[in-house]
Amino acid sequence: MQAKLLLENIGQIRKANVTFGDLTVLVGPQATGKSIFLQFLKLLVDSGHVLAELKRYGLDWDRKVEAFFDIYFGEGMQIAWRPKESRVAFNENDFDLHDLVSRQRKDKEESLFYIPAQRVLTLRDGWPRPFTDYNPGDPFAVREFSEKLRLLMEQEFRLVSQLFPQSKRLKREFREALQKTVFTGFGLTVDKYHSQKRLVLGGQNTTLPYMVWSAGQREFVPLLLGFYWLLPPARGKRRASLEWVVIEELEMGLHPLAIEVTLLLVLDLLARGYKVCLSTHSAHVLEFVWALRVFQEYHVQPEALLDLFNTQKSPQMLKLSKDVFDKIAKVYYFEPETGQTRDISNLDPGSATAFEAGWGGLSEFSGRVADVVARAVANQPGKSPA
Numbered sequence: 001m002q003a004k005l006l007l008e009n010i011g012q013i014r015k016a017n018v019t020f021g022d023l024t025v026l027v028g029p030q031a032t033g034k035s036i037f038l039q040f041l042k043l044l045v046d047s048g049h050v051l052a053e054l055k056r057y058g059l060d061w062d063r064k065v066e067a068f069f070d071i072y073f074g075e076g077m078q079i080a081w082r083p084k085e086s087r088v089a090f091n092e093n094d095f096d097l098h099d100l101v102s103r104q105r106k107d108k109e110e111s112l113f114y115i116p117a118q119r120v121l122t123l124r125d126g127w128p129r130p131f132t133d134y135n136p137g138d139p140f141a142v143r144e145f146s147e148k149l150r151l152l153m154e155q156e157f158r159l160v161s162q163l164f165p166q167s168k169r170l171k172r173e174f175r176e177a178l179q180k181t182v183f184t185g186f187g188l189t190v191d192k193y194h195s196q197k198r199l200v201l202g203g204q205n206t207t208l209p210y211m212v213w214s215a216g217q218r219e220f221v222p223l224l225l226g227f228y229w230l231l232p233p234a235r236g237k238r239r240a241s242l243e244w245v246v247i248e249e250l251e252m253g254l255h256p257l258a259i260e261v262t263l264l265l266v267l268d269l270l271a272r273g274y275k276v277c278l279s280t281h282s283a284h285v286l287e288f289v290w291a292l293r294v295f296q297e298y299h300v301q302p303e304a305l306l307d308l309f310n311t312q313k314s315p316q317m318l319k320l321s322k323d324v325f326d327k328i329a330k331v332y333y334f335e336p337e338t339g340q341t342r343d344i345s346n347l348d349p350g351s352a353t354a355f356e357a358g359w360g361g362l363s364e365f366s367g368r369v370a371d372v373v374a375r376a377v378a379n380q381p382g383k384s385p386a
Contacts, residue, residue: 001091002328003275005044008087011036011080014339021330021345022270025289026279027360028334034279035117036080037334038246039073039141041277044090045112045244048105053144057131063102075137112244113148113230114141117252117279119222122146126198126210128153128225149225153197157190163199164188164224168233171320173312174264181258182220219253220262227265230274237272245274251282259284260309267305271323283362289329290347290359296325333360 007016013033018024026034043050054061054071061067066078073080081097088095121142122128128149134142157163164187165175179185186201186208193209199221201208210218226247232239250266251259259282269276278285288308295304302325306313333342333355344356351357 004089004091005037005041006087006089006092007033007037007040009082009085010040010088011077012336012339013037013334016332016334016341018332018341019330019343020275020277021328022275023266023289023327023329024275024277025285025329025331026277026334027281027286027331027344027362029336029361032334032336033339034334035248036073036077038114038248038277038279039139040088041244042112042114042141042246043072043100044088044095046110047100048107049110050140051101051105052108053131054140059136061101063098065097065101068097068101070137072140074139075135109241111241112246113226113239113242114145115223115226115245115247115250116141116145117248118142119145119226120218120253122149122222123199123210123218125196126200127196128222145222145226148229149222152225152229153190161190162187163190163228166228169228169231170265171268171316173314173317174261174268177261177264177311178224178258181255181261182217188221188224216253216255216258220258223247223250223262227269230269231272238274243273243275244277245269246277248279249281250278251280251284256284263288264309264311267320267324270327271320281362283359286331286347286359286362289331292325292327292329293345293347331360 003020005018005020007013011033012031013036016033016037018037026037028034050072059071061071065081065083069078069081070076086097088097116139118139122145124133129146130150131143131147134146164183165179167175170178183201186203189200189202191198191200191202191207199210201213201217230239230242230245247266250262254262263284266276266278280286291308292305302321303313303318305321305324306317311317329345330343331345331347333344335342335355342353342355344360346356347359349357349363355361
């Protein structure tokens, strides 16, 4: 059974109705509700875990939904909840938010791992910040992700000095691609500065501290550590009880070639059986989903997926393409004019609806550029478009 989440009259959202696939992609302009929707998914899937973590760190909302919104979604977000109008339903069961934030819950096991868009904030001077290093009004998703990275570094990687390349976490093809597109000859290592551990980029007798990294490297390293959390070195495919992964704006700060490698890492998550939800402003993501749907429709060989990424067809990569090939992908557009979601999973460029034909706005500009250039050239005497 496919999971479903319905939100009505919450923040910018008038009605968001999403049926999740193995891969679910949310698109739309900024401030249309994608983030609050995904944070609600985390809350409903992991309500016992979320409440237990907030209480463990001494946060109190006095059983009031509005106060809880400020703690969980971030300061000022209580205005998003309208008691007489707001509605939440998960798997077609309505949730009473007051009841949800009032009762003690026994199930404290975590099922969903959340990588927020603000992940660059998780590193201070090159080291993950603890949960308590943030302000009480900072979003829970950011604080918890940062705490997870801290635990990863101080427990699992406590005796590890070389974090990239890391053969126990990433396939060789992934390591080689990241070396070319993100790290460009450097490795990611643990160093000490005045007895304080820190992450640095090192290579050829050079050490680069966090403040001189490129913007893309600062964005990518927390994301990489998040993938390390999800790709355990043991034979188990997934970590503990985790079933869901949310990644907000995976393309943040990355060159298009680096986005391609990051998508390959997402394929690895899918192959391991995680249900993955992405929010994105990158056409690269939807181009992949469109290609996957076409390949499935015409029953092409799964290895065609590897051609998309120009990657080696090694035995493990061929296995990955087979494991991913039959996954169900869904795409939803968060429409700013109406505050509603539109299912654009077909990604039909010939669709009569502009939001589907333009892939939620992500392909509109390139199409418009082509049309304008063609018309402009055609109007020049003795000229015709190439």
